[in-house]
Every structure is written in C-alpha cells, then in structure tokens.
Amino acid sequence: IRNMVFNPLFQILFFTDWTYNYIIWHIDWIFFTAIWTIVPFLPSCYFFTTETFHSYFIKKATEKLVRKDAKKYNALP
Secondary structure, rough: OOHHHOOHHHHHHOOHHHHHHHHHHHHHHHHHHHHHHHHHHHHHHHHHHHHHHHHHHHHHHHHHHHHHHHHOOOOOO
C-alpha cells in the first residue's frame, strides 16, 4: 500500500492532494521548460518568414531556369 501511495502514476491517476500540490508548485518549471524548448527553434522560424529566405529560393529557381534556357541554346558547356 505504501508503495502504491507514493507511486507517481498512482498519484496522477487518483489525483490526490499531493499530486495537486505537486502540479501547482511545478507549473513554473513546466512553463520555463516549454520556453527553453521553443527558444532554440525561434531563429529558424524567423528565417523562414523573412524576405531573405524567399529571395534565396527565387534566386535558386531563376538560376535553374536560366541554366535550362541556356542549355537549350547551347550557351552552356
């Protein structure tokens, strides 16, 4: 019984006072964990929404088209 009562799974399933207090006091921990999980991905997200990102792909696509066109007229080796 003692093992059952102190078992976290049991506490979560039967939602005792201990579990409730644990959740209340650890909300800050959960919050900061979530923030620091997201933070490393923010720069890439910013990059994906900037003009630089889009112009890079437009440039690549244009380059490909130009090369294709040049190949058609034997302008490229």
